[in-house]
Amino acid sequence: xxxxxxxxxxxxxxxxxxxxxxxxxxxxxxxxxxxxxxxxxxxxxxxxxxxxxxxxxxxxxxxxxxxxxxxxxxxxxxxxxxxxxxxxxxxxxxxxxxxxxxxxxxxxxxxxxxxxxxxxxxxxxxxxxxxxxxxxxxxxxxxxxxxxxxxxxxx
Amino acid sequence: xxxxxxxxxxxxxxxxxxxxxxxxxxxxxxxxxxxxxxxxxxxxxxxxxxxxxxxxxxxxxxxxxxxxxxxxxxxxxxxxxxxxxxxxxxxxxxxxxxxxxxxxxxxxxxxxxxxxxxxxxxxxxxxxxxxxxxxxxxxxxxxxxxxxxxxxxxxxxxxxxxxxxxxxxxxxxxxxxxxxxxxxxxxxxxxxxxxxxxxxxxxxxxxxxxxxxxxxxxxxxxxxxxxxxxxxxxxxxxxxxxxxxxxxxxxxxxxxxxxxxxxxxxxxxxxxxxxxxxxxxxxxxxxxxxxxxxxxxxxxxxxxxxxxxxxxxxxxxxxxxxxxxxxxxxxxxxxxxxxxxxxxxxxxxxxxxxxxxxxxxxxxxx
Amino acid sequence: xxxxxxxxxxxxxxxxxxxxxxxxxxxxxxxxxxxxxxxxxxxxxxxxxxxxxxxxxxxxxxxxxxxxxxxxxxxxxxxxxxxxxxxxxxxxxxxxxxxxxxxxxxxxxxxxxxxxxxxxxxxxxxxxxxxxxxxxxxxxxxxxxxxxxxxxxxxxxxxxxxxxxxxxxxxxxxxxxxxxxxxxxxxxxxxxxxxxxxxxxxxxxxxxxxxxxxxxxxxxxxxxxxxxxxxxxxxxxxxxxxxxxxxxxxxxxxxxxxxxxxxxxxxxxxxxxxxxxxxxxxxxxxxxxxxxxxxxxxxxxxxxxxxxxxxxxxxxxxxxxxxxxxxxxxxxxxxxxxxxxxxxxxxxxxxxxxxxxxxxxxxxxxxxxxxxxxxxxxxxxxxxxxxxxxxxxxxxxx
Numbered sequence: 078x079x080x081x082x083x084x085x086x087x088x089x090x091x092x093x094x095x096x097x098x099x100x101x102x103x104x105x106x107x108x109x110x111x112x113x114x115x116x117x118x119x120x121x122x123x124x125x126x127x128x129x130x131x132x133x134x135x136x137x138x139x140x141x142x143x144x145x146x147x148x149x150x151x152x153x154x155x156x157x158x159x160x161x162x163x164x165x166x167x168x169x170x171x172x173x174x175x176x177x178x179x180x181x182x183x184x185x186x187x188x189x190x191x192x193x194x195x196x197x198x199x200x201x202x203x204x205x206x207x208x209x210x211x212x213x214x215x216x217x218x219x220x221x222x223x224x225x226x227x228x229x230x231x232x
Numbered sequence: 233x234x235x236x237x238x239x240x241x242x243x244x245x246x247x248x249x250x251x252x253x254x255x256x257x258x259x260x261x262x263x264x265x266x267x268x269x270x271x272x273x274x275x276x277x278x279x280x281x282x283x284x285x286x287x288x289x290x291x292x293x294x295x296x297x298x299x300x301x302x303x304x305x306x307x308x309x310x311x312x313x314x315x316x317x318x319x320x321x322x323x324x325x326x327x328x329x330x331x332x333x334x335x336x337x338x339x340x341x342x343x344x345x346x347x348x349x350x351x352x353x354x355x356x357x358x359x360x361x362x363x364x365x366x367x368x369x370x371x372x373x374x375x376x377x378x379x380x381x382x383x384x385x386x387x388x389x390x391x392x393x394x395x396x397x398x399x400x401x402x403x404x405x406x407x408x409x410x411x412x413x414x415x416x417x418x419x420x421x422x423x424x425x426x427x428x429x430x431x432x433x434x435x436x437x438x439x440x441x442x443x444x445x446x447x448x449x450x451x452x453x454x455x456x457x458x459x460x461x462x463x464x465x466x467x468x469x470x471x472x473x474x475x476x477x478x479x480x481x482x483x484x485x486x487x488x489x490x491x492x493x494x495x496x497x498x499x500x501x502x503x504x505x506x507x508x509x510x511x512x513x514x515x516x517x518x519x520x521x522x523x524x525x526x527x528x529x530x531x532x533x534x535x536x537x538x539x540x541x542x543x544x545x546x547x548x549x550x551x552x553x554x555x556x557x558x559x560x561x562x563x564x565x566x567x568x569x570x571x572x573x574x575x576x577x578x579x580x581x582x583x584x585x586x587x588x589x590x591x592x593x594x595x596x597x598x
Numbered sequence: 599x600x601x602x603x604x605x606x607x608x609x610x611x612x613x614x615x616x617x618x619x620x621x622x623x624x625x626x627x628x629x630x631x632x633x634x635x636x637x638x639x640x641x642x643x644x645x646x647x648x649x650x651x652x653x654x655x656x657x658x659x660x661x662x663x664x665x666x667x668x669x670x671x672x673x674x675x676x677x678x679x680x681x682x683x684x685x686x687x688x689x690x691x692x693x694x695x696x697x698x699x700x701x702x703x704x705x706x707x708x709x710x711x712x713x714x715x716x717x718x719x720x721x722x723x724x725x726x727x728x729x730x731x732x733x734x735x736x737x738x739x740x741x742x743x744x745x746x747x748x749x750x751x752x753x754x755x756x757x758x759x760x761x762x763x764x765x766x767x768x769x770x771x772x773x774x775x776x777x778x779x780x781x782x783x784x785x786x787x788x789x790x791x792x793x794x795x796x797x798x799x800x801x802x803x804x805x806x807x808x809x810x811x812x813x814x815x816x817x818x819x820x821x822x823x824x825x826x827x828x829x830x831x832x833x834x835x836x837x838x839x840x841x842x843x844x845x846x847x848x849x850x851x852x853x854x855x856x857x858x859x860x861x862x863x864x865x866x867x868x869x870x871x872x873x874x875x876x877x878x879x880x881x882x883x884x885x886x887x888x889x890x891x892x893x894x895x896x897x898x899x900x901x902x903x904x905x906x907x908x909x910x911x912x913x914x915x916x917x918x919x920x921x922x923x924x925x926x927x928x929x930x931x932x933x934x935x936x937x938x939x940x941x942x943x944x945x946x947x948x949x950x951x952x953x954x955x956x957x958x959x960x961x962x963x964x965x966x967x968x969x970x971x972x973x974x975x976x977x978x979x980x981x982x983x984x985x986x987x988x989x990x991x992x993x994x995x996x
Contacts, residue, residue: 103253133253139302158745160742174742178850184847185849291655294978295981309680309682312680313679325696327699328696330873467677468677488676
């Protein structure tokens with residue numbers, strides 16, 4: 078073996094896997110609703126639960142959700158955070174994210190909160206405290222993705 | 233502690249389940265299995281899943297699939313080897329006497345991803361992946377070894393294909409497919425020698441769920457009549473390497489089968505009337521027939537096996553469902569008369585690295 | 599008839615960011631060989647294997663357990679690989695427990711390894727675990743999701759960031775006595791507060807590291823224990839539960855088990871404690887190795903396991919209740935997952951540490967007079983929970 082050979086310490090490889098995720102019965106309807114500036118939730122008449130994000134079946138009754146309901150465009154923050162360190166493939170920080178329980182719905186859906194001054198983190202967190210009411214706003218041209226809408230503080 | 237299959241369901245065999253998301257396929261099948269067993273989801277005290285993240289397209293697919301599989305607020309665990317492996321762990325859980333009634337669930341939507349890319353990812357990066365080892369290549373090398381070791385000619389392989397499709401065509405639970413002619417099989421192009429395209433069972437989408445209960449649960453719920461008793465299970469995995477002995481000895485298949493027979497207190501294959509084999513290629517079928525000593529008294533894959541439907545990860549548990557239906561006398565058009573014991577088999581990994589066997593007996597009637 | 603399940607041997611590597619001189623399978627091999635050698639067992643003595651491996655995108659080989667089988671002396675044996683996300687290491691112990699308790703196998707080896715730093719983008723991998731339609735477009739990676747929960751918990755109970763920082767200080771100090779731990783040191787509350795904010799309220803020091811390394815445990819029945827281990831730890835209680843993936847369902851008034859206080863842990867804990875005959879945890883359990891990838895998580899689990907009331911865990915921290923020496927219960931004497939998180943085996947390491955404490959083999963961080971310990975594991979977004987109890991005495995039916 079030649080003295081000039083140095084052992085390789087790594088093998089490098091880039092792997093991409095392609096997936097075609099079928100929208101299915103429910104997500105397709107939700108995404109279409111977004112294009113019409115509607116936020117559609119599913120309801121299970123057996124348990125009485127109304128779900129966002131919408132789903133095909135109710136976990137509690139284990140029956141199919143059997144109705145669609147338009148969620149209100151106002152709701153209450155259940156949980157929130159300000160993200161300061163980003164990662165590859167997402168919006169650059171700082172960003173505010175909150176789970177919001179929209180009026181008429183039992184479960185909360187997450188999205189960005191816009192229009193807040195995030196330079197003072199503590200103050201921003203106070204303004205995003207659970208219990209705060211927020212309003213839904215839509216982007217000018219909805220594409221059928223969940224980021225077609227975002228939240229702003231209600232007052 | 234004896235274990236029984238109380239109910240089961242198969243997602244309707246389909247090449248491409250385009251209309252349903254994976255979660256929806258799983259939900260429908262789980263619900264149908266519970267209905268078949270006559271119990272409500274809330275009665276379950278555990279769930280055992282079998283699934284593969286890479287085939288599902290998610291890093292932790294059970295995060296989204298555990299709930300459709302009935303696991304809400306329930307003790308749930310997942311194995312990734314094969315669907316049949318999940319049934320094996322389920323048997324251990326019931327025999328541990330910590331649990332009494334569970335759901336085994338497995339699924340695979342092979343149409344939604346490039347399966348061979350996933351198989352290539354299973355190659356270790358130093359010696360295996362560089363030459364593109366995948367399912368086609370490894371099964372081809374197995375076919376070559378089997379042809380030589382067990383004396384299987386191309387003509388015999390072609391004949392097995394036609395017979396498998398013929399059996400599958402009688403199965404109401406299988407895909408609707410034409411039965412090819414010998415000439416068509418012989419003329420189908422090579423994918424990797426000696427495997428011709430038609431020697432391989434085509435992939436499909438599917439899901440399978442079983443409700444399994446302990447003797448203790450049955451004693452407390454005498455109004456339930458089980459479909460079958462799980463007499464024995466066995467599993468084993470072979471070396472990762474594909475050298476000559478690995479491809480010819482069928483070491484893990486022999487060990488797994490011996491384990492299942494031992495647990496069922498049976499001497500050999502003559503004790504089972506039906507053996508539903510998982511056969512990614514007909515060369516697998518030829519090999520297992522000899523390795524397991526399957527004689528005239530054992531019908532091989534009356535359902536058509538992988539040629540009736542082949543949802544890859546869960547094909548072996550689909551075979552188990554067919555075996556259960558046989559001993560329960562509910563196999564319909566493909567029912568073999570007078571079945572007392574039916575076995576099912578699963579294989580997984582490159583060139584049947586892993587093998588699983590499950591033996592079912594008709595449940596005693598009062 | 600069911601069998602006793604005894605821990606015969608355990609083994610851990612040193613956990614750190616990288617092991618550049620070893621391949622993944624060599625790490626798993628080191629753990630398997632080390633675990634057997636420790637008690638004089640050889641491969642033929644192992645009847646079955648349960649392999650601990652979570653998402654493989656980190657180390658880049660799908661189903662790497664299949665590759666590892668030869669290296670762990672497992673070719674030809676019954677092997678199952680279990681994967682429940684972060685809870686994997688806890689679930690493998692419970693799977694092995696079933697294999698022995700059922701009488702199906704006399705000895706089972708549990709083994710695995712992690713190499714998180716093979717890819718630089720661990721968080722991107724973790725972002726793939728969310729629902730691809732609703733949550734992927736948002737940075738709902740694990741850190742953000744737990745931060746959301748933490749904010750509400752802290753407001754609800756009046757807990758400050760400094761209160762939580764005291765836990766970080768204690769566990770990093772504990773880790774100084776643990777040669778296997780990744781992060782360790784004598785830090786202060788000020789050090790924690792000064793570390794960069796990642797997702798409010800979590801600063802860098804509130805979050806676990808990405809650790810690589812291997813671990814193994816061998817369990818067996820009473821007969822096997824008589825042959826190989828004079829002082830085993832018996833697994834006397836196992837419990838696990840899974841909840842909905844939808845965080846938005848779990849933080850709202852209609853939630854059946856409130857996520858904020860982490861009430862779901864009660865379910866797993868209750869199941870394990872009932873089996874183990876534990877009715878008064880704070881007096882019956884001396885060590886709690888709780889799975890705490892984030893600083894908020896360890897004591898919230900303890901609260902729901904019944905060691906103290908909701909919201910009081912961090913106040914008791916301030917009073918020294920969880921110290922190794924002089925505390926009421928030693929919480930993570932090893933440093934916990936907060937100091938060492940090799941995802942695929944993190945839950946297994948908790949179980950190993952808990953078992954070692956009962957067996958008297960914990961070394962520098964051994965707590966005195968441990969009769970019982972517990973280990974938990976967490977997977978998904980606090981969605982899959984396991985709890986296992988280890989005892990110096992065999993299991994007795996209650």
